[in-house]
Amino acid sequence: MENVIVTNGLTKCYKEKTAVDNLSIAIPEGKLVALLGVNGAGKTTTIRMLSCLSKPTRGTAEVYGHDVIKEPDAVKRLVGISTQDTAVAENLTVRENLEFMAGIYLEKDRIAAAVETAIDAFSLREYEKKPAKTLSGGWKRKLSIAMAIIGEPKVLFLDEPTLGLDVLARRELWREIEGLKDRMSIILTTHYMEEAEALADRIFVMINGRVAAEGTLDELEEMTGKKGLEEVFVDIAERGTR
Amino acid sequence: MTYRALNFTKRNLKEMSRDSLSYIFCVAFPIVMLVIMSIVNSSIPKESGMTIFRIDNLAGGIAVFGQTFVMLFAALNVTKDRSGSFLVRLFASPMKSGDFTAGYILPMLIVAFVQVVISFAAAKVTALVTGTELEIAGLAFAAFAVLPSALMFTSIGFIFGTLFNEKSAPGLCSIIISLGSFLGGIWFDVDRTGGAMEKICRCTPFYYATKVARAAIHLDLGKETFLFPMLIVLGTAAVMTFLACFVFGKRMRADLS
Ligand SMILES: Nc1ncnc2c1ncn2[C@@H]1O[C@H](COP(=O)(O)OP(=O)(O)OP(=O)(O)O)[C@@H](O)[C@H]1O
Ligand SMILES: [Mg+2]
Numbered sequence: 001m002e003n004v005i006v007t008n009g010l011t012k013c014y015k016e017k018t019a020v021d022n023l024s025i026a027i028p029e030g031k032l033v034a035l036l037g038v039n040g041a042g043k044t045t046t047i048r049m050l051s052c053l054s055k056p057t058r059g060t061a062e063v064y065g066h067d068v069i070k071e072p073d074a075v076k077r078l079v080g081i082s083t084q085d086t087a088v089a090e091n092l093t094v095r096e097n098l099e100f101m102a103g104i105y106l107e108k109d110r111i112a113a114a115v116e117t118a119i120d121a122f123s124l125r126e127y128e129k130k131p132a133k134t135l136s137g138g139w140k141r142k143l144s145i146a147m148a149i150i151g152e153p154k155v156l157f158l159d160e161p162t163l164g165l166d167v168l169a170r171r172e173l174w175r176e177i178e179g180l181k182d183r184m185s186i187i188l189t190t191h192y193m194e195e196a197e198a199l200a201d202r203i204f205v206m207i208n209g210r211v212a213a214e215g216t217l218d219e220l221e222e223m224t225g226k227k228g229l230e231e232v233f234v235d236i237a238e239r240g241t242r
Numbered sequence: 243m244t245y246r247a248l249n250f251t252k253r254n255l256k257e258m259s260r261d262s263l264s265y266i267f268c269v270a271f272p273i274v275m276l277v278i279m280s281i282v283n284s285s286i287p288k289e290s291g292m293t294i295f296r297i298d299n300l301a302g303g304i305a306v307f308g309q310t311f312v313m314l315f316a317a318l319n320v321t322k323d324r325s326g327s328f329l330v331r332l333f334a335s336p337m338k339s340g341d342f343t344a345g346y347i348l349p350m351l352i353v354a355f356v357q358v359v360i361s362f363a364a365a366k367v368t369a370l371v372t373g374t375e376l377e378i379a380g381l382a383f384a385a386f387a388v389l390p391s392a393l394m395f396t397s398i399g400f401i402f403g404t405l406f407n408e409k410s411a412p413g414l415c416s417i418i419i420s421l422g423s424f425l426g427g428i429w430f431d432v433d434r435t436g437g438a439m440e441k442i443c444r445c446t447p448f449y450y451a452t453k454v455a456r457a458a459i460h461l462d463l464g465k466e467t468f469l470f471p472m473l474i475v476l477g478t479a480a481v482m483t484f485l486a487c488f489v490f491g492k493r494m495r496a497d498l499s
Contacts, residue, residue: 051334055499076336087327089253091260096253103249104335131260147331 002029002064004155004185005050009059012045012209019045021209022059027202032177032186034196036233037206043189044084046206047157050187051081063155077105080153080184084160086144090133094124094143097132098150105151114150122146122176138169145173149180156180158188162195174198193230205233207240243344246337250345254319258349267315268353272308272361276300280368294431297374301365301381302455303428305358305388306448310422312354312392313399314415320346320403321411333498339491347396347486354392358385377461384458390472390479391451397482404490422448447478 003026010023020042027033035043048054050061052072060067066074088097098118102111119125122142127135132143145161161177162170170192177199180186190196196203203220205213213220213236217229224235258264276297283295293299323329332342362381369376398418402411423429426448432440443449450471457468 053330053334053498073336076334079334081331081334083327083330085327087331089257089328090326091257092253096256100249100253101335104246104332104337108245151335 003027004029005061005063005187007050007059007061010046010049010056010061011058012042012049012054013057018209020049020056023209023211024059025204025211025214027185027187029185030181031201032181032188032199033202033204034200035187035189035204035206036191036193036196037189038237041206042209043206044159045209047081047159047187047189051079051157052076053081077151078154079157080148080151080155081157082141082145082148082159082161084163086137086140088132088140088143088147091131093129093131094135095119095128097143097147098124101147102150114152118146118150121149121179123172138165141165142169142173142176145176149184152183154184156184156186158186160189160191162190162192170195193228193233197229203229205236205240207237212236212240244338244341247341247344247348250332250337250341251348254345254349255352258315258319258353263315263318264353267308267311268357269360271311272304272357273364275304275307276361276364276368279304280372284372292431294429297365297369297372298376298380298459299456301362301376302384302388302457302459303452304361304365305384305455306391306426306452307423307428308357308361309354309388309392309395309451310415310419312350312357313395313402313418314412315353316346316350316396316399317403317406317411317415318408319350320400321406321408324403325408330497333494339494340487342494343400343487343490346400347393347483350396350399351389351392354396355385355389358388358392376459380459380461383461384455387458387468387472388451388455390475391447391454394447394451394475394479394482397479397486400486401482401489404486404493422446425449426452428452447475450474450478 005027007023007025010020012020023046037043045054049056050063050068052068052075063075063078068075089100092100095115098115099111102114106114119128124143124146127139132140135143145158149156162173165173197217202216204211220232221227224232226232226235279295279300280297286292286295362385366376366381399415402414406414425443425446427443432443432449453471454468454475462468
């Protein structure tokens with residue numbers, strides 16, 4: 001099985017803070033991987049480096065064999081990102097936002113079909129003519145994620161996709177994310193353990209910029225001797241910071 | 243122009259067409275200024291020989307004054323995008339810095355053109371009402387002749403919007419608006435002032451932008467009155483546009499580091 005992402009000693013230092021510290025991971029193709037970690041653990045910074053939004057201080061990272069520093073153009077074509085804050089054009093309608101993003105990534109004749117697919121995949125039909133600024137936070141987030149997948153990326157980064165969503169909307173978004181899994185590899189960060197439990201094939205726990213543990217839920221349970229991801233996570237996090 | 247730049251241009255045009263500020267700048271503002279200044283003009287005694295506010299001179303001045311507000315608008319548009327995550331998402335896409343620069347500047351040129359057409363239409367109406375002579379051919383020619391200065395002001399605004407945040411960029415633009423309209427000789431006749439004041443005015447591109455607009459309306463293509471000033475405006479516009487591309491590219495790389 002091919003690895004979509006391989007990092008080697010990937011490091012990001014800010015002035016007095018090492019946000020990501022010597023990260024060496026491999027993420028297999030076609031999987032949904034959850035990046036867990038307390039606030040400031042370095043999840044967003046990792047995603048930013050992998051999507052060419054931030055230059056690594058040291059180390060290397062490859063997406064489908066393309067180096068993020070040397071071949072950013074190739075990487076950018078393969079990667080879709082939904083940032084921690086929603087990123088939509090406020091005065092454009094839902095449909096126009098999708099058309100705009102599709103226009104960046106796709107050939108002209110494929111735009112219309114891609115927009116329809118995205119609208120259906122995220123149940124946006126009812127809102128397609130509404131300006132983005134009139135959407136509620138949850139729907140804006142759905143739009144933001146739909147915009148991330150419309151360019152048909154091979155790798156999708158979802159940074160806290162269900163932040164601020166109600167229980168029902170979250171469940172629905174889980175189903176929608178689930179539906180993307182056979183089309184792309186997904187790297188998702190979250191603070192909701194049940195979300196990682198429900199969606200992730202593989203879990204990485206980050207502490208202070210390093211990966212403290214990695215594996216399937218079963219493997220992590222066995223490793224820590226705890227039951228359920230929440231207990232497992234607390235155990236790893238407390239051990240790691242002690 | 244790449245398809246991506248065109249795509250981004252379309253987005254910015256749509257975004258602006260739904261912003262009420264566009265209509266204030268494009269429609270309301272030039273008309274209000276024309277009316278006010280024409281009233282001022284009507285109260286200036288004929289014997290004073292002061293023609294700066296006479297509609298044939300005023301129209302050119304207002305055209306350039308309007309462009310200074312297009313500059314402010316350009317700066318606002320960029321700072322607005324920079325303050326949210328939307329640009330971050332685009333930085334992660336295959337868009338190049340040239341696509342961004344083109345996509346921000348082109349729609350502003352369209353706004354500037356619409357603005358000048360509306361200003362000149364209002365000027366023609368004012369001329370008819372006041373019984374002053376104002377040729378349509380001159381206005382039509384001037385509408386195109388002021389495009390280089392529109393590019394100059396748009397690029398300046400784009401540079402401010404790229405370098406500064408939404409709090410400081412408008413402030414800096416207002417400095418240029420005040421300085422530009424004053425030193426550009428929109429509100430007084432620089433050539434009749436003389437002395438140090440005239441020398442200072444002649445050192446700014448704004449003076450030449452105003453000169454071009456006024457001469458074009460009079461269909462005056464003289465070397466001193468039109469061609470020479472036009473060259474200076476074109477040169478400044480080219481330099482500013484180049485600088486805008488450079489500054490945005492640099493900023494983009496800094497944001498990505
Ligand atoms: N631009 C920056 N300048 C300085 N420090 C930064 C910058 N960006 C991030 N950091 C620091 O790097 C560390 C990791 O931040 P990061 O945003 O990656 O954490 P995170 O795991 O995404 O946290 P959260 O769960 O709160 O989103 C933090 O300590 C943060 O303060
Ligand atoms: Mg984060």
